Amino acid sequence: MATNFDDILADFDNQVNPNNRLTLTKLKRQDLQLLQTVWINERMAPELLTYEHELIERILSRLRDQVEFIELNSIDIQNTDKDIKLKLVVIESELGRVNFLLRSYLRTRLSKIDRLTVFIRTSDEFIQRLSEEETIYMENHFKSLVQLYNNLFLNTMPEQLQSLDDESGGISMIEQPDWNKPVFIRVVNDIKESIIVGDEEVELEKEGIYLLRYSAVKNFVHNRDVVLI
Amino acid sequence: MSLPNDLKITLSPQEVEFLTESEMITILPRYSMNKLELITDDIPKLMAMHRIQVPLWYALILKQQRKCSIVPPNWLNHKSLKEFFQSEVTELNQFSKLPHNWLELSKIFFENAADDLSDEPAKLKSLIQDLKELRLIKVKKGLSLINESHLQLDNLSILEINEIRPFVVEVMGKLTKLKQVITNEIDEDRLEDRDNDDDLME
Amino acid sequence: MSYYDIDDIIGDSQRLPCKFNTDAKGLGWLEGNPGKDMKSGTKLELPFWISEILAISTISSDSDITFIELLQPDALNKKVLNAIKTSSISLDLHSISTNYYSLVEKWAGLYNDEELVQVIGDMLKERSDEINNYAQNFKGNQQESGFLYSLDEFEKKLYKITHESYKNLKKWLNNQ
Numbered sequence: 001m002a003t004n005f006d007d008i009l010a011d012f013d014n015q016v017n018p019n020n021r022l023t024l025t026k027l028k029r030q031d032l033q034l035l036q037t038v039w040i041n042e043r044m045a046p047e048l049l050t051y052e053h054e055l056i057e058r059i060l061s062r063l064r065d066q067v068e069f070i071e072l073n074s075i076d077i078q079n080t081d082k083d084i085k086l087k088l089v090v091i092e093s094e095l096g097r098v099n100f101l102l103r104s105y106l107r108t109r110l111s112k113i114d115r116l117t118v119f120i121r122t123s124d125e126f127i128q129r130l131s132e133e134e135t136i137y138m139e140n141h142f143k144s145l146v147q148l149y150n151n152l153f154l155n156t157m158p159e160q161l162q163s164l165d166d167e168s169g170g171i172s173m174i175e176q177p178d179w180n181k182p183v184f185i186r187v188v189n190d191i192k193e194s195i196i197v198g199d200e201e202v203e204l205e206k207e208g209i210y211l212l213r214y215s216a217v218k219n220f221v222h223n224r225d226v227v228l229i
Numbered sequence: 230m231s232l233p234n235d236l237k238i239t240l241s242p243q244e245v246e247f248l249t250e251s252e253m254i255t256i257l258p259r260y261s262m263n264k265l266e267l268i269t270d271d272i273p274k275l276m277a278m279h280r281i282q283v284p285l286w287y288a289l290i291l292k293q294q295r296k297c298s299i300v301p302p303n304w305l306n307h308k309s310l311k312e313f314f315q316s317e318v319t320e321l322n323q324f325s326k327l328p329h330n331w332l333e334l335s336k337i338f339f340e341n342a343a344d345d346l347s348d349e350p351a352k353l354k355s356l357i358q359d360l361k362e363l364r365l366i367k368v369k370k371g372l373s374l375i376n377e378s379h380l381q382l383d384n385l386s387i388l389e390i391n392e393i394r395p396f397v398v399e400v401m402g403k404l405t406k407l408k409q410v411i412t413n414e415i416d417e418d419r420l421e422d423r424d425n426d427d428d429l430m431e
Numbered sequence: 432m433s434y435y436d437i438d439d440i441i442g443d444s445q446r447l448p449c450k451f452n453t454d455a456k457g458l459g460w461l462e463g464n465p466g467k468d469m470k471s472g473t474k475l476e477l478p479f480w481i482s483e484i485l486a487i488s489t490i491s492s493d494s495d496i497t498f499i500e501l502l503q504p505d506a507l508n509k510k511v512l513n514a515i516k517t518s519s520i521s522l523d524l525h526s527i528s529t530n531y532y533s534l535v536e537k538w539a540g541l542y543n544d545e546e547l548v549q550v551i552g553d554m555l556k557e558r559s560d561e562i563n564n565y566a567q568n569f570k571g572n573q574q575e576s577g578f579l580y581s582l583d584e585f586e587k588k589l590y591k592i593t594h595e596s597y598k599n600l601k602k603w604l605n606n607q
Contacts, residue, residue: 024271025270025271028267028268028269028270028271029269029270031269032251032269032270035269036248036251040240040248043236043240059268059269062268063268066267066268081263083262083263086262086290086294086296087262087265089290090265090267090272090287090290091265091267093286093287093290094267094268094269094270094286094287095268097247097250097251097269097286098268098269100247104244107231107232108231108232110231110232111231111232111237114231171434172434173434174434175433175434175435176433178402180402180405180406180409181398181402182397182398182401182402182405183398184382184390184394197378197379198376198377198378198379198405198408199378200378200379202378202379207383208381208383209381209382209383209384209385209390210379210380210381210382211379211380211381211382211397211398211401212378212379212380213401213405216379229387229390235595238592239596241599241603242599242600242602242603242604243603246603332604336604340606365567369560369563369564372560372563373556373560375556377552388600391596391600392596392597392600393596394596395592395593395595395596396559396563396566396589396592396593396596399588399589399592399593400555400556400559400589403532403555403585404552404555404556406536407532407535407536407539407548407551407552407555408548408552410536410537410539410540410548411539411540411543411544411545411548
């Protein structure tokens, strides 16, 4: 039995379209799952992965609604909902958890962007992987860094030694992702073809956990047939 | 720095615990409460004494306020853990199928919901510890098979992986690097569309 | 090798024995004769970053003779390699070379020395296993510190991150 107006509305809603609410709940859970996956993938992958634009947008929009809910209900102490205090505790805890995930995801990306700036700037493919804000950050950071280097010491060097992206002389100044870094993966989808790692052919069994070099499974990470763990 | 150095090579145990707190668990509410819409889930209406599945972090808030009991997973009891231990002993070449979060979840129970366990927590705790030690011995034995190619470690939990991650990644990485100095490998990054860069190593 | 990697930079400054194939004007100071020339045939040690270039550059475009010839470093001679093969764990690698693995990588890379890579790969497997044991059970006793002093820089770093990881998990398990 519905006990308050909201419940009556909700019950009505469910009667009209019982799948509606369920689908939204499912989507929310999927989004959380996905955010956790892309967070760990980003943490473990040596390269910068594609920014999850739509996912982050969906979560941020729900997050804004939730913050609004808190503001409305915190002011209204005379709220008729007897559970409002507990509800606010729960809502704020969840907010803290989502906040943590988003922050750690973004910080992980920033740390890679900082380290791989010169490399990213040479590749259209990688520039495409950044969000608009990340691109702005990278360009500003790079500009300040070049300015700092110049003022500190590069200006006093002969001109041919002033660049930051020299690739001659046996060693490139452009730091690349460590493509051969070993990573732990879990296989989530069937992978038909076997892969070659070193001199060995490896069959990736579904649900199997492997440790192998990133370059061998890079494409499977991109299309999420395997997840990094 | 945007990310502390130690977090660049591994996850912290707290982060692994965080992931487990997102997973669903069954509770028995002692309290009724209307549904609750969240960012990453919707909690259906709670009805006293009706079992329901909720995210673990949520269950822990209710538990703290004595508004529910948490139903232990079917493996977190004396009998099951004994069986798992037995299978670890008899099957020396593989890990028993403990759930991927057995260490975190059992720790969370011992600390927050010990009264919901059907067996004596201290005994369960020592069984968990025995399992942990035995499995680590097996992990280390397995690591002696390490080469520059790959290692398969099915049924190892995330926290157990995390414990050995810095070590194995560094050793395997070095073996790979050693092997590479004597093979004229073409840089992967120069050949964007190739799946891997080792075809030339035969 | 990565441009900004401090370990690579240090590895690159390791000295290798080499022999001059030509007279070098005004370089006598390298062997303690400032103002003098250096005679062809002189043996001395040069950092890897310069000896590598001199060992592959010819003295003139129409000559096959390179400026210097690299000599096998003691750290890679038969005696040491035999010691590695027989008892790698008890070996004091640090006293042989503080950056042993990086020396091996550079040398094996130059001479495509597969056997060397094989021997050192096996050594790494054996020694890392021992490092893992020590890292898991830190006791602080004498035998332990003896072992730790025998590690080269790569192994030390390996020990450190391995120990750190075990420690972090223990701390978390014990709620510290």
